[in-house]
Amino acid sequence: MRSPKDFFAPLAVGAPTPLREVPARPSRVIHFFDPSNAKMAAKVPAMVGTVDVLLGNLEDAVRAARKEAARAGLVEIARGTDFGEATQLWTRINSLDSPWALDDLTTLVTEVGDKLDVIMVPKVQGPEDIHYVDRLLAQLEARAGLQRPILVHAILETARGVANVEQIAGASPRMQGLSLGPADLAADRRMKTTRVGGGHPGYLVRQDPVDGDINANRQTYQQDLWHYTIARMVDACAMHGIFPYYGPFGDIQDVVACEDQFRNAFLLGCVGTWSLHPVQVEIAKRVFSPSAEDVAHARRVVAAMGDGTAAVMLDGKMEDDASLKQCLVMLELAERLAATDPELAQLYAAEPGPSEGAGA
Ligand SMILES: CC(=O)SCCNC(=O)CCNC(=O)[C@H](O)C(C)(C)COP(=O)(O)OP(=O)(O)OC[C@H]1O[C@@H](n2cnc3c(N)ncnc32)[C@H](O)[C@@H]1OP(=O)(O)O
Ligand SMILES: CC(=O)C(=O)O
Numbered sequence: 001m002r003s004p005k006d007f008f009a010p011l012a013v014g015a016p017t018p019l020r021e022v023p024a025r026p027s028r029v030i031h032f033f034d035p036s037n038a039k040m041a042a043k044v045p046a047m048v049g050t051v052d053v054l055l056g057n058l059e060d061a062v063r064a065a066r067k068e069a070a071r072a073g074l075v076e077i078a079r080g081t082d083f084g085e086a087t088q089l090w091t092r093i094n095s096l097d098s099p100w101a102l103d104d105l106t107t108l109v110t111e112v113g114d115k116l117d118v119i120m121v122p123k124v125q126g127p128e129d130i131h132y133v134d135r136l137l138a139q140l141e142a143r144a145g146l147q148r149p150i151l152v153h154a155i156l157e158t159a160r161g162v163a164n165v166e167q168i169a170g171a172s173p174r175m176q177g178l179s180l181g182p183a184d185l186a187a188d189r190r191m192k193t194t195r196v197g198g199g200h201p202g203y204l205v206r207q208d209p210v211d212g213d214i215n216a217n218r219q220t221y222q223q224d225l226w227h228y229t230i231a232r233m234v235d236a237c238a239m240h241g242i243f244p245y246y247g248p249f250g251d252i253q254d255v256v257a258c259e260d261q262f263r264n265a266f267l268l269g270c271v272g273t274w275s276l277h278p279v280q281v282e283i284a285k286r287v288f289s290p291s292a293e294d295v296a297h298a299r300r301v302v303a304a305m306g307d308g309t310a311a312v313m314l315d316g317k318m319e320d321d322a323s324l325k326q327c328l329v330m331l332e333l334a335e336r337l338a339a340t341d342p343e344l345a346q347l348y349a350a351e352p353g354p355s356e357g358a359g360a
């Protein structure tokens with residue numbers, strides 16, 4: 001086991017020094033594209049500035065015969081695109097046990113490592129997977145002469161990964177965040193679903209019988225299949241100062257349920273999600289940005305709380321140190337997003353109206 005004193009030491013001579021704090025850059029929407037798909041790749045330059053993260057996907061959803069083409073396509077896009085300040089470039093490499101992962105890492109870091117912010121590693125089982133990537137990245141960064149470390153994001157998509165989530169989150173100073181991988185996770189757990197994320201009409205609770213009649217019309221309430229895993233992931237991330245994300249919502253046409261799933265994740269503490277199709281981009285950005293009402297309410301609580309101690313009444317509700325802290329989380333996020341999103345800056349700059357804040 002590494003001594004805690006060595007945790008922030010570079011893992012290869014000449015590699016950049018690991019960061020002490022993960023940069024809190026906006027990442028409400030991680031937009032997936034297949035760099036081997038000419039039509040999708042052609043759309044990437046125009047998406048710069050419209051999404052927080054553009055992610056060149058090399059893993060699942062890219063045909064085995066197109067893996068090399070996807071890797072080469074990503075190198076070309078990275079070299080030829082100016083991503084500016086508002087959009088990051090990430091990639092999802094192939095899984096560590098695949099024939100492609102080593103070449104994915106070697107090629108991308110040595111050829112376009114200066115353009116890559118985060119490498120997403122799928123099917124992470126435990127901290128040992130992160131340790132492997134950590135050392136290899138340090139060696140490759142040193143070879144490429146990189147000045148800043150590339151961060152690592154793990155997908156939680158195996159039962160063992162979920163069982164080890166706290167150790168994964170804390171395995172390296174490179175750890176940027178975790179995403180839920182509901183499709184592979186469902187298969188690995190042998191869940192009896194056939195979907196990519198979202199709910200299931202069979203997973204429900206039913207109202208008790210009225211007057212003992214079990215056949216009477218009884219209300220049912222669909223439950224969230226992913227609540228347990230997302231909550232564990234959020235706690236592990238908060239504990240280690242990294243960021244939690246929802247993941248894919250595969251029913252592209254059902255934008256309503258997609259928004260619900262994203263909002264559940266936002267309310268539970270996630271900072272963003274994935275978009276698989278352009279139609280999901282606006283939903284993700286909207287859901288993972290605090291509303292004007294939430295911001296106005298948070299400002300009223302801050303103003304009412306004075307030095308931040310004691311209890312006050314606002315609109316019939318008790319506010320104290322703990323509700324103030326929640327409001328500060330909301331305001332910090334709003335400020336951070338407004339710094340790179342002019343529309344949000346304008347929205348949040350507006351004075352709160354007379355009714356705002358009452359029900360936020
Ligand atoms: C479980 C997991 O691992 S999830 C992560 C892996 N999966 C992915 O990354 C999937 C990424 N998305 C996709 O492959 C596609 O969006 C699909 C297959 C879901 C749907 O594709 P299509 O049937 O072509 O969608 P549709 O016809 O609505 O596309 C409309 C336009 O948007 C483009 N488009 C679709 N998805 C994307 C995308 N992710 N990025 C950029 N453009 C896209 C299409 O090329 C098409 O362009 P055109 O108007 O010039 O013809
Ligand atoms: C996200 C992902 O890879 C999955 O759901 O399997």
Ligand SMILES: [Mg+2]
Binds near residue numbers: 181
């Ligand atoms: Mg997967």
